[in-house]
Amino acid sequence: MEITTILVFLSCLISLIFLATVAWALVQINKQLSPIGGTPESFLAKLRLGLRAIDKQTSHLGEILKKINPNLEKIEGGLEQLAKNLKSK
Numbered sequence: 001m002e003i004t005t006i007l008v009f010l011s012c013l014i015s016l017i018f019l020a021t022v023a024w025a026l027v028q029i030n031k032q033l034s035p036i037g038g039t040p041e042s043f044l045a046k047l048r049l050g051l052r053a054i055d056k057q058t059s060h061l062g063e064i065l066k067k068i069n070p071n072l073e074k075i076e077g078g079l080e081q082l083a084k085n086l087k088s089k
Helices: 003-037 043-058 061-088
Strands: none
Touching: 003 043
8 A cells, every 4th residue: 555545544534533523522512502402491491481571571661761861861960960969968
């Protein structure tokens, strides 16, 4: 056998070993992550359900805050004056 043939064979063998190691590691990672988010009863599914509920319950706040913010900006200077008055007492 030529040296080139041996090197090609070894390169292929090392590549296969590397790919097998990566595949094994991915399977192990999947086994660890499956209890977290793999089923409808998992922690991640419950978290997603709770976040969706919060999103629906607070979806109307954007419109309300657009109305409230200008009023808050108007009283901002008064609050600084009030804080100064309270500190001086």
